[in-house]
Amino acid sequence: MQLSKQVSQSANIQCYEQLRDKILTGELAGGTKLVEERLAEDMGVSRTPIRESIRRLEQEGLIKNKRVVKPGxxxxxxxxxxxxxxxxxxxxxxxxxxxxxxxxxxxxxxxxxxxxxxxxxxxxxxxxxxxxxxxxxxxxxxxxxxxxxxxxxxxxxxxxxxxxxxxxxxxxxxxxxxxxxxxxxxxxxxxxxxxxxxxxxxxxxxxxxx
Amino acid sequence: MQLSKQVSQSANIQCYEQLRDKILTGELAGGTKLVEERLAEDMGVSRTPIRESIRRLEQEGLIKNKRVVKPGxxxxxxxxxxxxxxxxxxxxxxxxxxxxxxxxxxxxxxxxxxxxxxxxxxxxxxxxxxxxxxxxxxxxxxxxxxxxxxxxxxxxxxxxxxxxxxxxxxxxxxxxxxxxxxxxxxxxxxxxxxxxxxxxxxxxxxxxxx
DNA sequence: TTTAATAAAATTGTATACAAAAATGAATTT
DNA sequence: AAATTCATTTTTGTATACAATTTTATTAAA
The missing domain is CATH 1.20.120.530 (GntR ligand-binding domain-like)
Structure with missing residues (x-):
């Protein structure tokens, strides 16, 4: 039995949460264009998990064609x-x-x-x-x-x-x-x-x- | 949503539609486990567009942890x-x-x-x-x-x-x-x-x- | 100056390679 | 036989390379 908590979840989920939080806190302002490569570098991962995060945030309506949505x-x-x-x-x-x-x-x-x-x-x-x-x-x-x-x-x-x-x-x-x-x-x-x-x-x- | 639409451009969308149709027509029966590599080979593309299709179909409730859903x-x-x-x-x-x-x-x-x-x-x-x-x-x-x-x-x-x-x-x-x-x-x-x-x-x- | 055409750059889409994790199965112990 | 361990295989996750596409900048023509 393992007592240690899983500190690092998959990069995928970490990226999603980080990205979402950056949008929610306003660190990424509405209208900002998201470039996969740039985000990947910022978060120290490859584009792959970034892409999946973006897709998910698109589903949630927080991103719309590569731009941070500022809901009107x-x-x-x-x-x-x-x-x-x-x-x-x-x-x-x-x-x-x-x-x-x-x-x-x-x-x-x-x-x-x-x-x-x-x-x-x-x-x-x-x-x-x-x-x-x-x-x-x-x-x-x-x-x-x-x-x-x-x-x-x-x-x-x-x-x-x-x-x-x-x-x-x-x-x-x-x-x-x-x-x-x-x-x-x-x-x-x-x-x-x-x-x-x-x-x-x-x-x-x-x-x-x- | 219609079956067998006109041929779309990106492999991404083509895979999504093909996969979805296979599920809807029953060619992929409920409960079938979907293996990315196998699907990729079948459709003649790489795993990348397959993955995105699966994610999307998961959102739509047609796939649930890698298995074709047969809604009860x-x-x-x-x-x-x-x-x-x-x-x-x-x-x-x-x-x-x-x-x-x-x-x-x-x-x-x-x-x-x-x-x-x-x-x-x-x-x-x-x-x-x-x-x-x-x-x-x-x-x-x-x-x-x-x-x-x-x-x-x-x-x-x-x-x-x-x-x-x-x-x-x-x-x-x-x-x-x-x-x-x-x-x-x-x-x-x-x-x-x-x-x-x-x-x-x-x-x-x-x-x-x- | 504006517009059109096109070259250059940036960005996304796709393929592939490799690493991590999960599933499978055989050997061992109870 | 049932459970446990461990090695093997399968499958998924991630990184990277390259191709296709889109955007931007630049130049030439109106």
């Missing part, structure tokens, strides 16, 4: 339309099926979001949504939401940083509806919540976006 | 849950916004499905759904549906081949609701239609599936 308002609107449908449905499922233990974990996300630092709040909010999506018990839905996660992350950062009012309270309302087994309410509140998120972001001054 | 009933149920949400929404949008010209094209799909051969009917039915999905005017939704297309194709083949009753009539009902600008009706009918498709398939004898 239109694209965000489209993504949120999908989120409202899928996460709304998931909230409904949660109200119908969710066990007490998971509800407690949802409450914990809310509490941590209230109490924590900026990063902790972002984390807790993400976990809240993830738990509800998983409540759909539909791996296809989980996969789709997961693919959009990178772009949503960029978005969430701005929304938390500029402290949208009532964000965490809305999470509480959703959980309350789930606890009350109010499926219609849970779905409606989740959709409203996402709509409010989007509206808040869209009204941010241009320089605050992404 | 559970997976189909999950996919149809997503389709009901997204295509239901699209039908709603169509009822709200769709122009006369596109409605005429939808009618044409229905007429062609009634009159045509087995292949023509499949094509027409696919076009009907595609047109409605596009009516959502949401590229994200189009992309998601498109990714699931390969698996849905396998499915559709069985449903048309075993002549599900009322299938085309249901398309007509949906179009009627769209024409009447009845958004709720259009969404409801679309969801029912997809549910009926799924139910029909799930009740097929085992040897008829896929």
């Amino acid at each position: 308002d239109e694209e965000l609107r489209h993504i949120f339309e999908v989120r409202m449908l899928l996460e709304g449905f998931s909230a409904r499922c949660a109200a119908n099926y969710l066990d007490e233990a998971t509800m407690a974990r949802l409450q914990d996300c809310i509490d941590r979001a209230f109490a924590g630092t900026y990063e902790e709040t972002m984390d807790a909010n993400k976990s809240f949504h993830d738990l509800i999506v998983e409540a759909s018990r539909n791996p296809e839905i989980v996969k789709i939401i997961d693919r959009m996660q990178s772009i949503v992350y960029l978005f969430r950062k701005a929304v938390v940083f500029y402290k949208r009012p009532m964000l965490i309270e809305e999470h509480q309302h959703i959980l309350d509806a789930i606890r009350a087994r109010d499926a219609d309410g849970a779905e409606r509140l989740m959709k409203q919540h996402l709509q409010a998120d989007l509206d808040f972001y869209l009204h941010l001054p241009r320089e605050a976006k992404l | 009933d559970e997976e189909l149920r999950h996919i149809f849950e997503v389709r009901m949400l997204l295509e239901g929404f699209s039908a709603r949008c169509a009822a709200n916004y769709l122009d006369e010209a596109t409605m005429a094209r939808l009618q044409d799909c229905i007429d062609r499905a009634f009159a045509g051969t087995y292949e023509e009917t499949m094509d027409a039915n696919k076009s009907f759904h595609d047109l409605i999905v596009e009516a959502s005017r949401n590229p994200e939704i189009v992309k998601i549906i498109d990714r699931m297309q390969s698996i849905v194709y396998l499915f559709r083949k069985a449903v048309v081949f075993y002549k599900r009753p009322m299938l085309i009539e249901e398309h007509q009902h949906i179009l009627d609701a769209i024409r009447a600008r009845d958004a709720d009706g259009a969404e409801r009918l679309m969801k029912q239609h997809l549910q009926a498709d799924l139910d029909f398939y799930l009740h097929l004898p085992r040897e008829a599936k896929l």
Whole structure:
């Protein structure tokens, strides 16, 4: 039995994560043209794992024909339309099926979001949504939401940083509806919540976006 | 997505299409383990374009850790849950916004499905759904549906081949609701239609599936 | 100055070689 | 026989070389 943790995963995955993070943190600004050879040199690997990373990030919508995507308002609107449908449905499922233990974990996300630092709040909010999506018990839905996660992350950062009012309270309302087994309410509140998120972001001054 | 498209330029895309078609036609049966080198030799290319094709087909759910996926009933149920949400929404949008010209094209799909051969009917039915999905005017939704297309194709083949009753009539009902600008009706009918498709398939004898 | 044509450079696509890892199978022990 | 070890083979991951293509720069013509 081996006790040592695998420190170095495959170059492939390392490149993917590194590249993704560079985009998410803004180190690679929107519009930047990605050149495989250059990235390979930067990360000390060959072009092969870089290519696969780029392909994957293209799938996720973070790269579009070799350029870092800076999602515009239109694209965000489209993504949120999908989120409202899928996460709304998931909230409904949660109200119908969710066990007490998971509800407690949802409450914990809310509490941590209230109490924590900026990063902790972002984390807790993400976990809240993830738990509800998983409540759909539909791996296809989980996969789709997961693919959009990178772009949503960029978005969430701005929304938390500029402290949208009532964000965490809305999470509480959703959980309350789930606890009350109010499926219609849970779905409606989740959709409203996402709509409010989007509206808040869209009204941010241009320089605050992404 | 259609089988045996016109010959494409890059080996990459050619491999992808060839491989996908081999899976869809059953030439590569579900469960088959795909070995890059062997496929490369078969298709007369190197492993490089093969790898990229496999990665893409993994994204589409047609390959899962190097094996051809034979989607089971559970997976189909999950996919149809997503389709009901997204295509239901699209039908709603169509009822709200769709122009006369596109409605005429939808009618044409229905007429062609009634009159045509087995292949023509499949094509027409696919076009009907595609047109409605596009009516959502949401590229994200189009992309998601498109990714699931390969698996849905396998499915559709069985449903048309075993002549599900009322299938085309249901398309007509949906179009009627769209024409009447009845958004709720259009969404409801679309969801029912997809549910009926799924139910029909799930009740097929085992040897008829896929 | 603008446009067209084309050469040069940069970049991506593909093939191939080699290394790492995983799977297979035979020999050994229990 | 079942499990364990270890060597062998197969398969995948990565690097590198080269070909094809695209982009950019340059020059010549309008």
